[in-house]
Amino acid sequence: MSGRIHPALVVFGAIVFIFLVAPLFIIVGASVSDTPYLAFPPRGLTLQWFWNIFAIEAFRSTAITSLQLAVLGTSLSLIIGIPAAYALNRYRVELPKWLSTVYVLPILVPEIVFGFSLMKSVSVGLGTPIFLSLLIGHALLVLPYSVRVVSASLASFDFSVEEAAISLGCPPLKTFFTVLLPNIRSGVIAAFILAFITSVNDVSISVFLTGPGISTLPIQILAYMQQFFDPTIASVSVLLMIVTVAVMGVVEATLGLTFLAK
């Protein structure tokens, strides 16, 4: 696409992008305000709210739970998702067409309905421990990313390379790790990052599955927000945004950000 853009459109576009970015800067400003309530622009500057996060045990423990869930849930989804993506591409003729739709169901079904149903059937119905229920929910929530992103990179993989390895006597499992996996590495990394972010940010599923003693960071933030109106949440948000920037840096370095725009 190339063409001249009307100046009025440029002004309008600038306003849209300011609208997208400004609220995040406002959070940064509010996080260093020395007022006991949320204020922007900040009156005086302080870092006390950042120390406050570490003083509150609930933030520490829920951050650890969120991290564990994201790492384990994403890994689980890749462990079951990569073979599925492989089967979908390698045995396109043998497998029924609707099978690929099955793996998209976790993002097709409204998240909140999925969370509620999991709570009813699994947490309460089967009596699974809280952490396990959360893990099941998160692994399934991110499964579509694992299957689809890995599938996309398998689509351009030449399966005759794999057949060559096998016909030359390489055992199937070794072929997978030495031939296939290196070829789809960028897809696996991308799937991991997308899934990780989705898991860490999830609210709608976790809100039904958390219980006494075990909660995730977004749920803790939500709960804190409804009781207190001080800048602590703003400083937690700033820390999370720093993590996001780091993730974007990793994406840019490994795959290029244009990848995410697809």
Add this chain to the structure above:
Amino acid sequence: MKNWTCWALAAPATIAVVVFLVIPVASTILTTFGDPKGVFAPYIAFYNSGFRRTVLYRTLEIALITTAISLVLGFLAAWIVANAPGRIKSILIIAAVFPLLTGVVIRSFAWMIILGKNGILNSFLLWTGAITEPLSMLYTEGAVIVAMVYLFTPLMILTLVGVLEGIPQDLVQASMSLGAGPAATFRQVIFPLAVPGLIVGGVLVFTGSFTSYATPQILGGEQQMMMGTFLYQRAMVTFDWVGASTIAAVMIVVTFAVVLVMSRIAQRLNPMAVS
């Protein structure tokens, strides 16, 4: 033998989805039909209750308004991104991707700072003298809509940038060289080619806002209950699981109907698909 291998590879993921998603969701829907007063009793009760109907209509209204606004903002912004020179383009894409990677809770929270009693909008309006007392803007439908537009516009932009960049340059050039001006080219060539993308983006935003939970919870509260927050309240506060399941079923029907109908329409309207 081969048949067996492919199913063995697909089995773990398939079984996981069936056991932990299909069966639980199906059982949620089935429980709504077990009422002794009649198969559709919970739905009739849902429809007859003024409050529940209000929640449904409010949710539809908020989702539709959000979709319409983000379609307009997203399309214009995507147009600029698609036409921007290299460096500016990557900056704009980063500006759209970054909010998308930031959590829903944080992005909704930003609007608490902006719209709150001591928020920056109130401070600004007081300073200009437009108002003499701070307005209460939180927990209104407007607050929810603004935050939702904020939430979904980046998604719309990224969807539409892909669509606009996929339009073959030859078509645009052909149209221009055959005498159509920029306005006519836009109206007769570019826009029709973008319609399927607009529908896809619209469906994403509509279903996302229709089923949202965190944003209405943070900015709408009890006053502006939407389907998502209503489901949560029924399930976890009043423990009315049949009522909650009814809401869940209505949400599924609405989202699936919108996805199916609109993707059918998008396919039919796609001028590139004509053989």
